[in-house]
Amino acid sequence: MTAVIEAVGLIKRYGPVVAVDDLNLTIPSGEVYGLLGPNGSGKTTTILMLLGLTEPTAGQVRVLGNDPSRNPLAVKRQVGYLPDSVGFYDELSARENLRYTAELNGLARDDAETRIDEVLTRMGLRDVSTRRAGAYSRGMRQRLGLADVLLKRPQVAILDEPTMGLDPEGALEFLDMIRGLKADGITVLLASHLLHQVQAVCDRVGLFHQGRIVLEGTVDALSERVLGGAYRIHLEVDGQAQALEGTLSAVPGVVRVMRESPRGYLVEAKSDVRGAVAHRVVTAGGALLSLRLERLGLDEVYARYFQEVRHEG
Template sequence: MADPIIQLTKLTKKYGDFTAVDGLNLTVQKGEIFGLLGPNGAGKSTTILMMLGLSEPTTGNVEVCGINSTTHPIKVKKKVGYLPEDVGFYDDRTGLENLVFTARLNGIAIEDALEKAEGLLERVGLTNQKDKKTGKYSKGMRQRLGLADVLIKSPEVIILDEPTSGIDPKGIQEFLSLIAELRDEHGVSILFSSNNLHQVQQVCDRVGIFVEGKLLAEGNIDSLSEQLFTKGRYLIELGIAENRREPDNPVTVENLERIFEPVSGIESVSKENELFRIECETDISSSIARKIMENGLELHYLNKKEYGLDAIYNRYFEGGL
């Protein structure tokens, strides 16, 4: 992909002496889900407000859909849908009435507004609740209605700011499935801001790790893992009994290096707290187990760990760069 839908260049936002966003450079490509991952207070929401033209940057440039958000905020709002953590609706109106109202505000004729609202309520699973007043909706129902509300104007970009906060696990999975469907079936570009690693890893094509107003790293899980874990993406821990064929010859790192020499993809072999640690680029646990048994060793423990987004995220905060 080489078609940016969001382009931030040296974007900075200061409040007096406090720097909320610090020289941010970020590109989100058309048709992808980009996860902006960071703890509370990292500057994610401030960045989003500048994208929407709701806050002016101190310095730098922000473009969404090729439009400068600072100088043309209304044009940007016509192309972007925004779903915050807490969605506001008219609680004395039904879900259908709220959607139709939003559609009318966006210049959609009443007949088309009704038809589109009905279709969106079906897509987000709220058809049976469409005539219920939104004041009676659960948090999960409000977020799903919020997504329908965002989609009513057919946006090119959707910005989600902590959209799953307070939703039960089943509701979260349904919501994330809807997000993936919007990308896969409708080509919608999505910026997903969250502090939940697991959810970001589930749906995002690329991730940016955002801390104290700075983007520390960005890329897909594989590329981020390669940057941080240079000895391999997988860690395989082994518990091995003494050699049955040679009881007086203890198992050592050097022995295992020799045994594993025919196995491709191993980056290092080490020992820690009676466990042998194999770092490798791919999951070769079955090949390793086979070699151990072929050489008369008794394998009584094997644990495989992939360096996923949680390990990447933690490594940045541990100062492991």
């Protein structure tokens, strides 16, 4: 696997404000990488530097082996970019909007029409392609944006807040489409602040905070590292539930046991220990009423991490 995107010591300052601070990023080919963090944490600035639309103050960037600030055309020919709340020429139809993109990419007319049909069909917009882009709903615009990205048959797709403003169903649908890009072998860089939405599609994530990537890895690895136990098991036990806390803590892999209510326990574990926990409860004479596994997501990871950072500070 070769690195498709590589950034070393990337810095961007706007006057006294540091937008991106010593960023190191390596994304191998075929990966879906999530650049996650709150608004204003430097995600978009990073993306603009990767595309050569903003010049870095310091540091090195390589995208597909090219320096974006020196050879932006070669980069932009192979990298598709879906901007944050993408805009179209409202008075033109969806097809005409795509046609313009095709022309800017220097595609021959026949080739362009074939590709436009292809991407419109793929995004489910074929039937409404003659409608004005201004009449499109938010979800349709976003899909048209992805069609616009796919038109140039990119090797890398950079998507900025792709699910923002979509209803839950639309967001899931869109995430499915992103999975489809991965299946096509397209490397995807995803920037978002909606951590819980995008964690499902990302191979690896980098958590952004004030221009730095503070945590990086797979979602599971991050929860393991920050939360200790990545698995939370909620128990409801009836009967003589006196000494259960001790019993449960003895289960291998359990990190912490807390009593949530007279009948409820919360077990944090490093692995899925539901079987062992249930067994212990029953052998201890308790009546197990319910047992529920809660997977912790990036939201908790993020929240917990910054809690700790603040505590240390």
